[in-house]
Amino acid sequence: xxxxxxxxxxxxxxxxxxxxxxxxxxxxxxxxxxxxxxxxxxxxxxxxxxxxxxxxxxxxxxxxxxxxxxxxxxxxxxxxxxxxxxxxxxxxxxxxxxxxxxxxxxxxxxxxxxxxxxxxxxxxxxxxxxxxxxxxxxxxxxxxxxxxxxxxxxxxxxxxxxxxxxxxxxxxxxxxxxxxxxxxxxxxxxxxxxxxxxxxxxxxxxxxxxxxxxxxxxx
Numbered sequence: 001x002x003x004x005x006x007x008x009x010x011x012x013x014x015x016x017x018x019x020x021x022x023x024x025x026x027x028x029x030x031x032x033x034x035x036x037x038x039x040x041x042x043x044x045x046x047x048x049x050x051x052x053x054x055x056x057x058x059x060x061x062x063x064x065x066x067x068x069x070x071x072x073x074x075x076x077x078x079x080x081x082x083x084x085x086x087x088x089x090x091x092x093x094x095x096x097x098x099x100x101x102x103x104x105x106x107x108x109x110x111x112x113x114x115x116x117x118x119x120x121x122x123x124x125x126x127x128x129x130x131x132x133x134x135x136x137x138x139x140x141x142x143x144x145x146x147x148x149x150x151x152x153x154x155x156x157x158x159x160x161x162x163x164x165x166x167x168x169x170x171x172x173x174x175x176x177x178x179x180x181x182x183x184x185x186x187x188x189x190x191x192x193x194x195x196x197x198x199x200x201x202x203x204x205x206x207x208x209x210x211x212x213x214x215x216x217x218x219x
Contacts, residue, residue: 002096003045003117005158006088009033009103010052010077021055022204023103024062027214031062032204035106035217037070042110043117045099047072048091050084082174085181089170092163097121099158100181104204107216112198113158119195120160127160127182128197129153155180156197165190 009023023033033049040047051059053076062068073091078084085100092098097117101108112128119126132152137144159181169185178184182192204213 001121002094003043003099004048004092004096004163005040005045005099005101006048006050006085007033007036007040007072007101007103008050008077008081008084008088010050010081010084021052022210024055024058025204025210027106027210027217030066032106032213033059033103034062034066034068034070036101036103036108037072039106039108039110040099040101040113041070042113045113048075048088049073049103050075050077050088052077080174082170082178082184086170089167092167094163096163097160098163098166099160101158102203105157105201106204107213108156108158108201109198112201115195116158116160119193120162123193124165124190125159125161125182125185125193126195127192128156128158128201129194130156130197130199133199153194154197155182156201156203161185 024031027035037047049072051074056074075087075091078087097120099116116126116128130153132149132154136147136149136152138147161181165185169188172184172187177187186192200216202209202212204210
């Protein structure tokens with residue numbers, strides 16, 4: 001079956017306290033986004049990069065400066081993550097498996113990516129997730145209540161879906177409850193299939209994350 005990966009790179013540098021969107025920050029001299037795209041050079045996966053149109057020219061310059069020639073299709077990003085994924089989906093016109101991945105998760109392991117595709121083909125979707133290592137408390141009516149951490153998972157990407165199911169789900173109007181692609185599919189009544197992720201598959205959001213990713217990628 002055909003395989004696609006939609007890499008969503010619409011983040012800003014606000015929480016990183018950087019004027020440059022975090023996907024362009026460098027680790028060991030190379031932009032984060034390039035590390036991420038490299039991880040998907042597997043099994044004939046076709047890459048779709050969704051990026052704010054204001055940074056298309058800048059991205060082309062980076063590719064030239066770093067002699068980055070991994071084939072990918074550049075697509076205009078939307079005002080929300082939901083719209084960005086929807087824009088990427090327009091390029092998928094044949095039955096396939098589609099992964100959606102955060103551009104700022106450059107430490108994902110190739111074995112996890114391949115497993116997600118395999119499991120999605122069996123179950124219709126596959127979502128990487130890890131159990132919380134920390135105790136969890138829920139705030140209710142200004143009081144905190146302990147909850148069993150074994151019942152809660154931290155969701156990662158890539159999230160992989162059969163194309164017909166994902167494209168159908170993205171015909172729905174946007175809702176605030178759509179925090180990721182799995183939540184869009186779940187709204188349509190689909191059962192979400194979790195598979196084991198890895199703690200190293202971090203999302204770079206803060207400066208500390210950048211330092212951790214630097215160490216992981218160096219090794």
